[in-house]
Amino acid sequence: MIDLRSDTLTKPSDGMRKAMAEAEVGDDVYGEDPTVNRLEGFCAELLGKETALFLPTGTMANLVAFLSQTRPGETVIMSEAAHPFHYENANLSMVAGLLTRTISDDLGKFTAEQAAAQIVREDDPHLSPTTLVAVENTTNRGGGACWEYYELENIAGLCRQHRMRLHCDGARIFNACVATNIEVRHYARCCDTLCFCLSKGLGAPAGSILAGDRETLHKALRFRKMLGGGMRQSGILAAAGLYALEHHLPCLNEDHRRARDFRRALEAEGVNFCLPSPTNILYLKAADPAAATAALKQHGVLVLPHGYDRIRVVFHRDIDDAAAAVALEIFKRTLLSTP
Ligand SMILES: Cc1ncc(COP(=O)(O)O)c(C=O)c1O
Incomplete structure (x- = not known):
């Protein structure tokens, strides 16, 4: 069978399996897994962010990002095609207690003007204030569309103006970097938090990274534990992630x-x-x-x-x-x- 259903089907390469077998490990819930620590440091540096956190999945990385930057009862803006809106089992409402306002577009993208039209005013007691905007890069349901830097920078400007956070679901961010020639740190600079998957085109068996500022990521660490995402000798998986970033990009x-x-x-x-x-x-x-x-x-x-x-x-x-x-x-x- 030639399996073209998804890039999540990729299997670890021989080199990756060897790196996993040889990984130095410890208990990551105690912060003592040297390979996880190395991966998190490597990714923070790569993205130009203060710090980064290793999580089991992209779904958890998105959810933890939402939980860390909003409070229940608030509103988030995203594309109608966004992965958390479609494929994450209503976790935005069930777990994070968020209301979602969506923007419809075939490519899964939107402009700052479209986002501005969705912002709920904070001063009206009837309404739930908008505190976060989420973009997806590349867009899964939008045919792998990529964001131009200026498009994201416009959204970032809107977020700054209205004191909203900007999260990027960059499950396939490196596909966007390759297609647009925009460095990942430039994409990351526009966003407060950015997550990406190691387990899609990069070929690792599991794992995602969430990067951002220390204060947000400190909350993220607590939410990861709350959701059951604190892993132990996860250096075996982190080794696959490091190998993917070093060899498969x-x-x-x-x-x-x-x-x-x-x-x-x-x-x-x-x-x-x-x-x-x-x-x-x-x-x-x-x-x-x-x-x-x-x-x-x-x-x-x-x-x-x-x-x-x-x-x-x-x-x-x-x-x-x-x-x-x-x-x-x-x-x-x-x-x-x-x-
Ligand atoms: C754009 C996007 N975000 C998030 C995810 C979730 O990743 P995971 O399957 O690791 O939970 C996916 C998975 O396909 C995705 O395509």
């Missing part, structure tokens, strides 16, 4: 190239795509997504049906040129003869 470019070539070849055959795909995530139009997914599976390719009109295809480090070429041929044969 350049491969994201290859994923983007394969995604681009794949798209061009299918467009030449008349296949339609729903959104631009500047990184590794593609949405192909399909009249019957379930039928298209089943037909592709029968020929050896796994994809995800998405909504009523599309299928999702994601390129990642476990899909090399040979696998991409085979997948393309199967798509040509199958999609062109399926509704």
Whole structure:
């Protein structure tokens, strides 16, 4: 099977497994895991933030960021396509007690003007004040769209003006950096907190990083523990994260190239795509997504049906040129003869 459902499917490389096996470890709840400490220090430096925290998942990193920068009963602004709004089991309302105001846009992005229109005034006792804006970079449901620096800087300016915090769900931030040539520290400079996943295109088996200022991250540490995310000898996982950042980053470019070539070849055959795909995530139009997914599976390719009109295809480090070429041929044969 050629598995194009998600970049979360990547398996640890041989070098990564060796680094994990050899990791020096301690009890991280006591702050005594040297490899976790090294990863957190490395990431804080990379992002130009005061400090960083290692968490098991991107979902927990987002939730901890929201909990640390808001109080129950407040409002947060994000895209209607945002991962926490769609795929994190209503944790914003159930756990953080937040109200969400969303902005609709196919790419999962928004302008400062659109965000400004969603701000709830603090002085009206009927209303729940807006205290945080969240952006996603790259956008999962938006076809891997990336933010331009000036777009984020405008949102950051709005947040400063209205004393709101800005969080970036950068699950795939390095895909954005590769596509836009914007350094991760520049993206991070716009945001109060930024999290990213080690377990997607970077190929680690688990782990996310949340970075920000010391005061916020001190709260984040408490919330991580409260949610059950305090791990013990997690240096084994942190070693995978360090290895991913040191060795796998350049491969994201290859994923983007394969995604681009794949798209061009299918467009030449008349296949339609729903959104631009500047990184590794593609949405192909399909009249019957379930039928298209089943037909592709029968020929050896796994994809995800998405909504009523599309299928999702994601390129990642476990899909090399040979696998991409085979997948393309199967798509040509199958999609062109399926509704
Ligand atoms: C944009 C985005 N944010 C957050 C997450 C959550 O990450 P995790 O699966 O590690 O909880 C994902 C997962 O796919 C994602 O795509």
